[in-house]
Amino acid sequence: MTYVCPLCNCLTASSPNCPKCSQPMVDQGRLMDTFDDYSPYLDIEGMKKADGYPEDSYDHQCPHIFLCLSCGEQVTQLIDEMIMA
Template sequence: MPICPVCNGLREVYLICTNCGDHMIESGRLMDFYDNYSPYMEIDLMKMEDGYLETKSGHQCPHIYRCPICHKEEVIFIKE
């Protein structure tokens, strides 16, 4: 079973904001922000509900990255 290296602390992804050039901060899995119980739900079940084809067709884990300066948000797909 594939696992997400970012969720499991095996790897960090460093991104530069395309808006202002500052480093973006990983803010967690996209699914964790759906509602109060989302972080406790089965990951594969939540991927079926996220609306992204990338999570259904392959082993991708969507994470939210935010810029602390300009507050731009991006969803980045991490290969599991």
């Protein structure tokens, strides 16, 4: 089975509300892509071993950063990956 992140692959959109001001937040992409200039080009499953979320690989989740454009609050949210046939 192959698992894919619906946000990374533009299959769905997500805009959670900001915990501070309740405004919609904007997806800033995968957490692991922010580590350094080469992170977006490295193996996703390998990067999950160093992203600070020890169970995201086993639970098939993709950590995404969301930013509130109103107040500047930034949160990381685990997005459930989908099974692709």
